Amino acid sequence: MKLIPQSLKVYKQKSIFVKTLFFFNLFILIAILTFGYVSYTQSSSLLVEEVVKSNNKYIEQARDNIDKTLRSLDELSFQISLQSQIGRALYLSDExxxxxQLLFLDMIKYLKNVKLSNNLISDxxxxxxxxxxxxxYESKYNKDYYYSTIYKTEQKSEWNSSLSSHQGFASLGRFKISSYGVSSSNITFMRTVPLSELKPTGALYLTINTDSFSEMVQRISDPYPAFVYTVDANGKVLFNSRIRSEQDELINTVKEAITGEVRKIDQQEGYLNTTIDGRSYQVVFTSSNxxxxxxxxxVPTAFITEKANKIGQFTFIAALICLAGGLVMSYFLTNRIYRPINKIISYISLFTRKHTDRPEHLKEDELGFIDRIINYVYYENQSLRDSFEKNLPALQQKFLYDLxxxxxxxxxxxxxxxELQMEFKYDAFQIIVFETVDFSLEDRISPYYHNILELIDGMAGAADGSGEAHMTVKSIRKRNDKIISLLNLDHSSPKPEIIHDFIRQVTSYFEREHGRTFTVGIGNVHRLAEExxxxxxxxxSALQYKIVKGEGSVIFVDEVGKTPERSFIYSIETEKHIINCVKTGNMQALRQHLLLIWGDNLKVGDFTPEIISNLFQALTGTAIRTIYEVQSTAGEIFxxxxxxxxxxxxxARLQDKKEFIERIFSSISQWIQQKKQGQNTSLFNQIQEYVExxxxxxxxLTILxxxxxxxxxxxxxxxxxxTGMNFVDYINTRRVDQxxxxxxxxxxxxxxxxxxxGFTNSNTFIRVFKRHEGITPGQFRQMRMTEEG
Structure with missing residues (x-):
């Protein structure tokens, strides 16, 4: 307990920690008292507001469920009114x-099926x-007999009399009825029929037991202490939730008075707090749509305030516990934390006394001392940090070179x-080398200066169209002709199409925007930094193959660097033959070459998944090269x-891959032939016009x-x-026609x-004419004259 006098002594001097602890305890005490008061005074109003919101939500749900049921009954009554047998019966006369009788039997069967298919309908x-x-739904009755014996109502009503005008589906109210000796409380609905007549000739009635509506309401209000009921436009109660307790019985006795208060407001929905017979009630109401x-x-207000009192008691107890805990924590901070901190400050003070100058008359507390030491360390090391930030890009480039x-x-x-602020999020690496073609990296590739490395690294983010990052790129220069890009890849979720898209974006951007071309060499993916x-x-090694592929090509090491046990047989000569077959449309020869490739590489038991993948990648590359050689693009064809x-x-299957390769070669060949045919047709039209x-x-042919x-x-x-004919035959045909x-x-x-x-002599003319027409010119003229005569 000696700590308290010591703390007071230090407090009078300069210890910021003792002051902080004192104000911390004072703040805890004031905060707990304020929180307890606000919590106790506001809990009632918050609970009331919450109960009102909940009840409003639940009666809206009950209203929507019942409205949905009434809409379905409206549609059902409309469908019944359209039935052919009912329409025929409505037009029968007194005679x-x-x-x-068969017509009425059909009607009875139909109404019975309607009732059996809808459990809500009582009658x-x-x-x-x-x-x-x-x-x-049971039989045909005399009207007076039906309403006096079969369907008797306690209330005297004129609702079953004839109407002179149409009335849609409408509620007639709640009736206590006796049907076949069984008493029940029902709500009756009516629709006049038929709609095709200006004046109704009958009425369709449906009754729903009020217990069915009560069940709909009950399912909504069961978890809450709310008593829900429904009234019509005259304030008459139609149905209410089940009475579950003395509280509900009490509310049931005052619901008419509450209904009067609600009707005075004259609003479609709202909330009111009313007092009846000395008891306060929270009332929420809404209207049907x-x-x-x-x-x-x-909901009785007393039910809510009872919970608020419990919350107040709990809050008071919690406040006492928090106060006691705060005092213990304050003592702990003072006794266990401040002493080590004070000792540390003493040691630092001894160490820095030789290195820092402070006026003797300047008094400072612990925070002032720490601030002074931090400023000293900061300014002493600022030059070092500036130097590091300035040289960080060079250090990062050096790290990539070393890697x-x-x-x-x-x-x-x-x-x-x-340490170098370089993020490698994934577990695999791959190297891509971009080698310049006919230009140097020192050249200004455009009037505006752009950092080529930043441009290339920035294109990695745009390569993934899904918006998810699966690859990062960091690039460095190697001499004046190569850019080396280090790809950091997600090996657990490989997406090779991202790499293809990245390479395509880089090469197409520099070719499109700056007219510069790269030859691209691509190494394999490896898991370790040493690899x-x-x-x-x-x-x-892939770049060395540019002498075969040509400058400006994209070359994977798998295409050129296969080991003997993983290599596949696909020579440059075979590739050239395939390209020529596709260009000339010789599909039979193309299929023969593909069959030879399948036979050389895909013998049963003599190939691996790597061979399959690399072979079909190479064939796909052949297809793309064919497209480029005819000066087109894959997008233009496919x-x-x-x-x-x-x-x-x-x-997924080997056969699917084979069919796909044959299909794309066939599509390319068809496109080439169609393009060539279009060119030939245009040229033939020009020849035809000249001949004409x-x-x-x-x-x-020489003159033409x-x-x-x-x-x-x-x-x-x-x-x-x-045309299928030679030029001489074509000219002679035109001359004979003329x-x-x-x-x-x-x-x-x-x-x-x-x-x-245009014939050189008449003998040639006669000979050619007879060869085309089978007769001589003279015989042709004589035959035509005979036909016309």
Whole structure:
């Protein structure tokens, strides 16, 4: 207990900790007292507000459930009114209504089925205005007999009389009835029929037992101490929740008075606090959305305040416990924490006294002393931090150089990366090397300076279209012709299409925006930091294959660096043959080459999943190269969203992969042939137009080629491919057609016509004409003259 006098002595001097502890205890005491008072005084109003909100929610649910039921009954009554047998019965007259008994039997069966299919319906009947008959689900009755014996109501009412105008589905109110000797309380609904007449000729009645509505309300209000009931527009109670306690019995006796208070407000929904016979009640009410019913929920205020008193008692006890705990905590902080802190400050003071200057007359507390020491350390080390921040990019580049050259081990990898503020979130690595083609990294690739490394690293985030990060990229320069990108990949969730998209974005961006091209070499994926140099060597090995693939290609090491046991047979010559077959449309030869590839590589028991994957990747690359060679794009042939690599990887079975490869080659070939055919058709149209204007002259392939600018041999092949005939036959056919017109329409001689259509002499004309028509020109003219005469 000596600590308290000592603390008071220090408090009078300069200890900030003793002052803090004193004000902390004072704050705890004031906070606990304030919290207890506010909690006790506000709990009642908060509970009342919560109960009101809950009751409002529950009666709205009850209203919506009952409204839904009434809507279904409305639809049901409308469907009943449209039944053909009911329509026929409504049009019967006083003289004919008792002659068609089968019609009424059908109606009785139909109404019985309706009642059996809807458990809510207590009774259903149809009353006719033209004749005194009532038909329900059991039989046909005389109207007076039915309402006096079968369906008797305690209240005298005129609701079963004839109406002169139509009335939709409407509630007639609550009635105590006696049906077949059984008493019950029902709510009756009516709809006049038929709708096709201006004046109704009958009425359809449905009754629902009030207990059914009470059950709907009860299911909503059971978990809460609320008494719920429903009144109509006249304030008459239709049904209420089950009476479960003396409290409910008491509320049941005052519900008429509460209904009067609610009706005075004259609102569709609301809340009021009313006092009846010295007791306070919280009342919530709302109105139906489809009729004039109003739903009222009542909770005694005493029930809520009883819980508030319990909360107040609990709060008071909790406040005492917190106060006692705060005092114990204060003592603990003073006795157990302040002494070590004071000792530490003493040691620091001895150490820094030689290194810091402080005026002797300046008094300071513990916080002032600590602040002074922190400022000293901060300013002493500020230059070191500035130097580190300034050199951080160079240090990061140095770290990446060391990593790809094998000078970083897995043991110190994470520590060095964290110190250099470099985040490697995933557990796999891959190296991609971008080698420049016909330009240097020192060149200004655009009028505006851009950091090429930042551009490439920034494209990694856009490569994943799903918005989820599965890859990060960090790039460095190697001499003036290479950019080395280190990919950090999620090995547990591999997505090779992201890497393809990243490479495509980088290469297409620099080619599109700056006209610069990269050759790309790609190493394999590795798990350890020590294996990063291996991926780098693999990428460089892939780049050496650019002499075969050509500069500007994307080359995977799997394409060129297969070990003998994992290699597949797919020579450059075979690839060239396939490309040529696709270009020329020789699908039979293409299938033969593919069969040879399947036979060489996919022998039963002699291939691995790696061989399958790499083989079909290579064939897919062949397809893409074919597309590039015809100066097109995969998007132009297959659509922008179609990724050939992704699609071939998605084929689960070997046969599916084979069919996919054959299908894409066939599609490319068809596209090429269609494009070529379109070009041939355009050229043939040009030839046809020239021949049409010059067929009467001396024409030959040489003359035609000189005028169009094409060789005679090429023109000959176009003619043969497009028309199936040679050029001479085509010209002679056109000349014979024109000669036939002149033979029919003119009196010119055969010699004159032969000269005009372009034949060198009449004998040649007669011989060619007879070969085409089977008769001579003279016989043709004579035959036409005979037909016309």
């Amino acid at each position: 004919t209504w008792d002659r068609d 259903i009947w149809l009353q006719f205005y033209r004749y005194p008959v009532v038909v329900n 489809i009729n004039d019913w109003k739903y009222i929920s009542i 790809i050259e094998g000078r970083v081990s897995s043991v110190n990898f994470e520590g060095l990366a964290e 990063v140099p291996l991926s780098y060597v693999e990428a460089l 659509g922008d969203s179609f990724d050939l690599y992704k699609e071939v990887n998605a084929c 204007h010059n067929y009467h002259l001396d024409l030959s 080629g000189e005028n169009i600018g094409l060789s005679p041999s090429y023109l000959s092949s176009i003619f043969k491919e497009t 000669a036939k017109i002149m033979l029919r329409q003119t009196n010119e001689t055969v010699v004159e016509i032969s000269d005009k259509v």
